[in-house]
Amino acid sequence: METIISAEDELNLAACYLAVAAKMQETGEFGEAMSMIGDAEDIYRSLGHIAYLTCLHNRADINLQMGDLEMAKQQYETHLETSKVYVQEHADTINLVEFSNARAQVLRQLGHLHLREKKFAEAISFITKANRIYQQLHLAAPLHIEYYREYLNTFSSLGDILLSASRYDLAHACISHFHRLTADLSGKFPSLLDLQFDLAASFSSLGEIAVATNRFQDALVNFKQAARLMKAMLKAHHHVVEIRKVYAVTLERIGLVYLSQNKRRLTRRCFLMSGAMFGDLSAEFPDNIWYRELQSISLNRIGDLYMSFRQYDDALIYYQDSLALKSALIAANPGIIQLDNGMAVVHQNLGDIYKEWHNMEMAEKHYRHFFDIAERMQQYSSPYPELKRIYAIALGRMAMIEDVKKNYHAALQRKEESCCICRQLCKDYPLNTTYRDDLSVAYQDLGATCRQMGELRQACWYFIRYYRVSRILAAQFPENYTYRQAVAIAAKQLGEIYMEQEKYSDALFYYQQYRQRQQEIYDAGAPDDMQIACNDLAVASGLLGDVYIAMQLLPETFQSFETYYREIQALQERYPDNEIITGNLALASWKLGLCYKMYNDDEHALPLLAEAASRFSQLMLLYPGTALYQEYLQQVAEHQQIPVT
Template identity: 25%
Template sequence: MTQILTQIENLSQIDSIFIFDWEQLSHDRSILEYSKLIGVFHDFNMLSSSIEKQMEFLNEHFQTFSFFDQNEYLIKDLSKHTADLLWYQLYHDVLSQPSYVTEDALQTMIHEFRSLYRENSKTFETIENFAREYRSDDALQWYLKKTFLYRMINKALKVKDIDQLYVLKSFMKDLTQCFIREHRKLIETGKEKLIVYRGMKLSRDQIEKFTENLGQLISTNGILITTSDHLIAMNQIICNQEKANLCSILLKIECDLLHMNGIDVIADLEEEYQMILFNSNATFQLVDVKMNEEITLIQLILSNESQTMKEKYINDSRRRIANISLDILFGQLMCDMGLWNQSQHYLEYLLNGSQLNNEDLAQIEYSLGDVYQLKAKWYDARKYYDRAYQAFNMQITYYPSGDITMMESLNNIGDLLFDQKQYNDALSYYQQALTICQTHAPYAINSVAFCMNNIGIILCTQQKYAEALEYHQKALNILENKSSLYQTGITDSLCYIGDLMIEEEKYSEARDYYRKALTLLENYLASPHINIADILNRMGHVLYHQRKYDEAIELYQQSLSVREKLDPDGNIDMATVLINIGKVLYETADDDGALSYYRRALVIQEKCYQSPHIDIADTLNSIGLALYGQKKYDEALEFYQRSLSIREKLDPTDNIEMGTVLTNAGRALYKKADGDGALEYYRRALAIQEKYYQSPHIDIADILNRIGLALYGQKKYDEALEFYQQSLSIREKLDPADNIEMATVLTNAGRALYKKADDDGALEHYRRALAIQEKYYQLPHIDIADILNRIGLALYGQKKYDEALKFYQRSLSIREKLDPDGNIDMATVLTNIGLALYKKGDDDDGALEYYQRALAIQEKYYQSPHIDIATCLNSIGFALCRQKKYNEALDFYQQSLCIREKLDLLDSIDTATLLCNIGHTMYEKYDYNATHSYYQRALVIQEKYYELPHINVANTLNRIGLTLYDQKKYDEALEFYQRSLSIREKLDPDGNIDMATVLTNIGLALYKKADDGALEYYRRALAIQEKYYQSSHMDIAESLNRIGLALCDQKKYDEALEFYQRSLSMQETLDPDGNIDMATVLTNIGLVLYEKADDDGALEYYQRALVIQEKYYQSRHIDIAKSLSRIGLALHDQKKYDEALEFYQRSLFTREKLDLLGGIDSATVLTYIGLSMHEKGDYDAARSYYQRALVIQEKYYESPHFDVAKSLNRIGNMQSEENEC
């Protein structure tokens, strides 16, 4: 309980707190310390009684006030003035109208009270006494009894509750008559002056309003009860001293009774004037406010200036609408005050009255049309306007004064049609109204100008600016040629011309017209004034359009300040200014500030309008836009939907503004990745636009582009392109010279083409977009940086890496100028540069540098873990792997994997790619078990993620096969190769280069198994390569060589030689200087010739191979050792033993340097040397080499072994030969 009290104790909206404890729980006595707590109650009747007493006390001691600057009214047309003071003056007079109160009004009131209080026995008894005893002369006594009547009247007057006052009208009329009667009695006593007092409580803000309005008139918004006894007034203050949040106030009022006309002041004469009452039409002039620590003294003088103002208001209104009755005028006043419900209900009461003449009937219907139009209930408004117009039209003969009223009725029908955007029909009614003014009422200068300005507004809306200016200028000339009575009309015309200048984007001229209007107003209106606030708002609008947002805000704030002083509770025009401030803040990306002002505006609109209303719909949309800017898409959608709901109620047939909100809702759904939802709203918006706009229209082009974006998000690139092209077509018709929005659509079309792998088409669109941007933007500009990057991507897709790099670098340069500290988009471009350098294959260090720069930015801006960081770490690992820095690469790959694990992305397809990269690195480190494990993990993800068959699955299967091949697990390798091949054959039955690679791998595995089937796969691979490659390609040369190897193993030496020669010829064409692969083929040819006993031919090819190897290898390479031994063998067969020995020794020396003397191949060379020595008859040397070979063989081979037996045999044969010698 204490916690709740603490939270609500200081809320200004709460005056008193009551606790109802029906369970009678015990409470901490500390709760009694809260000053607003009245008590804790266990009985409901006691609680009800306490609340009732507190309400009576508050009604007795708290008063509301309205202020009015009386200095304005002499020079101002009051016909549209909306002061509370006028409401109380007119209500007082309406009560005196004979038609207002019907005979059965009293009984109706009693019946209503009985129904209302039937559950309250005490009050019901009072009502029954009232029904039996009441007489009209007793109204004042019944009021002062402070029964339900007292409370009901005070509340109804305070809040202007016309429904309650209408129920009370019989009693209120009697009460007014009592006041008038008692006032006469007071005057008859000869009493000339009175000084009275009233003690009360006010907040500090209320006191501040008094100090700000010294010298002005004050209305008490109800009946004021005072006393001539100063001590009684002081006691009124003291009895509520515990209200610490309020200040003690003593009102001191001086009354000159002899000079008061029309204001009812009554006194209780029998009690020596101790109770003095002022009726609700009483007004006072604020003379002084004296503040001290204990009590603030507010001095007032009773004033009759309100009567003069009331008369001027009536006369000004009747100059506009001749002979309008007082009761109807009261209804129009409420409408002008924004009390639309009260006005509607009051006018309906009048309409249903039985004593109306035809002219009043027409005027009431006309006024009801005004109310319904302001409430945006256009059907009802048109119904009443039409009925009023017909009535006025029939009455011209009998009511000549009806001409101007007819004009206003026609004007209002025009206004109604204007609000419904039926501009041609509205124009017709405005022109009829003008004709009436000019023909039947030429004296109504202001009305003629008014009609002309309305016509000008329509023409401006129709973009007929020259015609519009002509009408506004005519209106201005008419008014300027007449008396100063039309100053307001002059300023209106100046403002309308300023509005027109804004539409023509002549902002300086617009501001000149507004300044002229402001100067006129400041010369004859005292500030603050609502008209001044309006022009300040318009001037802010000029600056808004000029993008001078700081200056615009300043003027909007000045306008707002004036309005807040004039009407602290706010009104519709204040809401408009708040919205304008919100728009400026929205344009400057201050979404928080914009939201604050939009929400303030919405509160006022929802208070002043009856929902649904189009202005509320607009504000809801604006709030949605601000929330969208904050990326609060769910909240934005909620407000868009509320806006749509109102619009659908107001206009079920759709309109352009509804199309705008539908578009906004679509954008929010698009951001939420709800492509289907976005498309639905976009298509609805498009249907509305195509219905209302004549094609081509820029809004249609915009929505077509958005539909394209939504389809693009759904990966429907062909459909997206179709809509982009439609959008482009419209834009090209509207602006053949191009514009920046066209560049956006070109970019979008380029993106779709890029996704379709149409790099040429993408490039074309990107380059066109770039040309437009470079024409319209000043460098550096972020959009140019973005399109340069996209061009780079398209060129990268074409494998034009050097060109791509140039565009990436230009994009990077712009971004570095715009944001030297870097940002995420810059990191993307850095990554792209790294990728291009990596693909070029000649600058891995450069690629690493850019990747690491990108990583540094990402780690600065992202909260780790983040997927972009994981991707960048993977790219760095890839570059390091190619530099053979496998341990470093693994470190980065593992960091990337760790991030994905934290993000719960281990099952994602990108993780599969990373696992493959780790597997490849392990493969390069010859850790085949680990390689196999990572490839298998990747394969599991891919088979789960992809719909089979899929190329990435085929690739991973091939990699696993390679790993098993290197582990000499040829059967298992073949199984994976075959699975990879099967997928590829389904995806591309005609074959492709990657299929050729897998066919080759199968052939290699079969070759290792000594399976003649290898030849078939090699031939299939060759057929695909010869189909896809231009003649002379290294892959073809390698396949020819492999086929030669397979044929050689089958001892088909001539066929093998043919394929070797074809391979050699192709390699010589590709690389005349030779290379290691060429040396291999030369060796293979040599081996075949050797097998064919063509030692000379074999020697030639061996020696050519040796030359290339010695050129390309660093000295002492195993391939050189092998070639030397082969040359030695061929020379040996030619019985050139000395030369053979020389090559054998060189081979053995190379192996020794390579630390390979213990290898089995070294045993073979030692044997060859032994054989040559043997042939030369050097048995000791031969034996020595044989024995060295035998030692290696016995160590290397598991016994028994054929090579060991041969060595033993050689040694034994040589011993026999020595013995024979």
């Protein structure tokens, strides 16, 4: 006897399918979730039920999470068109309030999707439409807090779009409006967790705007306020997993601000705390790929931090752990752009470590993986700008390998392609400081290759552009340590180029700029970075001495080399085991000794030259693979020439 299932039972079954699909979507089981949604959609369509639009919405959400932006966009747009026809045909029977709410949600998702593609005008258009719908819903039901909350959240979304478009004043106006109204509503309903959550999010958004404009103290104030709210919520609602996740993300953001200020010990504290929280979430919910992805990102960030400390062994451990976690995630969940992008970045970082160790075989292996992933991501149907940026960086890393192999023409070709992408990104997004910084680095890389090829005039052309872009960024954002350091490096490289061309007046100008910039960095330097700042400041004096001796200005030469020796000697007493500082002290004693030789003052010259020989001998024993120390030792013995610092 055939069992007849009632329409009500079928609707209940479809609802169960959607509930299970939602759980699977949370844990990243997208294939199974899609299958469940398909079963529910078949039931709804057979019954002519409007809920099949929900299935279409859910499919689009999953495709968006997987990074298939084109498919997600098609499904959201189909949802809008189909729903418009449906409401015209069933205007008398449907709940217009629920229908309008669902439509506004789709409009918001389309806005966020266009934001990811950096299509700001389209994103603003969709969010504005959602804003109007929520405003109408709120006016129709003023006691319904949820509609008012969604209305306020559209201002947050508009702020995010304007922030991404680098329209910082407008973004700040939108987020401030969202923050002010949310704080007022939260004060009226202090027990509502969602409102407290929104208030914390508003502080975080204000912090992001401050970071984007390099106002790091303002960023810290806002992020710390968000963290305090999260911590208070966590005490009262420790079972709510989302609070734990967002609290960990906020701690990580605080750490990144400290890193921008070069306060690396505080950065490490924040990164380790957030990393531990992500690890706990990943252990509690092993099926949730996003918690494991956050843990992987956190491991990579800690690796970045140790990399900045030049503690390469520790950095390698964290990068390898991040790589292992990412590899497992991608093997189980292929085709998710976010995971592929993260994998590319980890390979880039591993390549950078091996490059520092001069293990170019391993560096090339990881750079090749990095490039292959970046190139593959360019073939997606709708690559957004960040993927183009990753590809440009990957081209630069492969060019670096060609430089090492002395294949300079191949290196130049890759670097020119990378620079072309950076220029186009700057043209498309002229207010984006990250793209402008990338362009300055691309100019620097091109200059370095031209210099190795002996094309000094062309190298100078690129270094001047590197210097100009970096100087503009440093002037706009004086709190940013990276931009200040880039100006100093560019000035040093220009000084070296002009020295090679025997244009000593130009070399002197840029070396003086280098010394001035290093003095500013030293004066404003964080305690974490004093070792590097002191070394670079001393080296600047040595470089000035090189120019003065070429210009036959002996008093200035003596003064510069004496300053170089005195500053680096004081630093070596504090850091006796640092190879770079010890090497610089050997150079400084050699140069100052030769200076005394020029004054026929053997009483001071000979002890300094003996000290230089002793230190170079010591370095040869400690680092036998460095041929430069043997060369310097020979020259000290012969007292023939002064090397470039």
